[in-house]
Amino acid sequence: MNNCTPPSDLESHFDKSVLMIQNGKExxxxxxxxxxIIIFIKAGMEGSCYGYKNKYLKIGRLLNEKHGCSIISSSNPLGYQTDFAAEMNFIKDYAMKHNLEDYKVYYLGHSNGAALGIINAWHFPEINRLVCINAPLMLNPHLLIQGIKKFNGEKMSLIYGSKDPSFDMVKLYSELESENIEFVRVKNADHNFTGNLDFFIELPGLLLFGDELKCKNVKVHH
Structure with a gap:
């Protein structure tokens, strides 16, 4: 049972919603x-911009309330071949429209969304930090390794639950750790953080801003 206190927001919708057609998908x-500071959230495969039980909305509300960040959360429909450049152009257009000069992108992705960030972030210097949760390490390992090696931003945090299918492969990537690349291990967490959703919601604040965790029943190891 998870005894953590969830975020206080009770809102069920983002402030704005925008639909775009990319590669034939909405x-x-x-x-x-x-x-x-723009937090860009990319859902896992088949995920909505809201996420399971509004988890991405809750992350967005929490970071917006604590740190004033702009939040852009993107869906990831089944069969969609992500156009990462189009996603970054959407952010660029948003920043221009809202006069956000010298903006930085903090990328948050889960599963397939995490893998997309690892593989593509090095092409986009505006992506300053990444939090990539349970990216599948058995798929496209050469592209993942390339993305980690070539990332030149402030910090890339790669998070793996001890019950995730890729957890045992983390040690094979450990030689890639450096001043700006860290692997974070979470005890007793599965791929979707089942039973630990409140911790999942708090985790980006810890890794991006050093926020104190209210959830005390989950162990994090760097």
Missing amino acids: IEYGIIDGNN
Whole structure:
């Protein structure tokens, strides 16, 4: 049982929603306006911009309330071949429209969304930090390794639950750890953080801003 206290927000919708057609698929973006730190959330395969039990909305509300960040959360429909450049252009257009000069992108992805960030972030210098949760390490390992090696931003945090299918492969990637690449291990967490959803919601704040965790029953190891 998870005894953590969930975020206080009770809202069920993003402030704005935008639909775009990319590669023949409808992509929904959920938006919360804020400052020039833009948290870009990419769902896992088949995920909505809201996520299971509104987890991405709750992450967005929490970071917006605590740090004033702008939030852009992107869906990931089945069969969609992600156009990462189009996603970054959407963010660029948003920043221009809202006069967010010298904006930085903090990328948050889960599963397939995490893998997309690892593989593509090095092409986009505006992506300053990444939190990539349970990216499948058995798929496209050469592209993942390339993405980790070539990332030149401030920090890439790669999070793996001890019950995730890729957890045992983390040690094979450990030689890639450096000043800006860290692997974070979470005890007793599965791929979807089943039973630990409140911790999942708090985790980006810890890794991106050093926020204190309210959830005390989950162990994190760097």
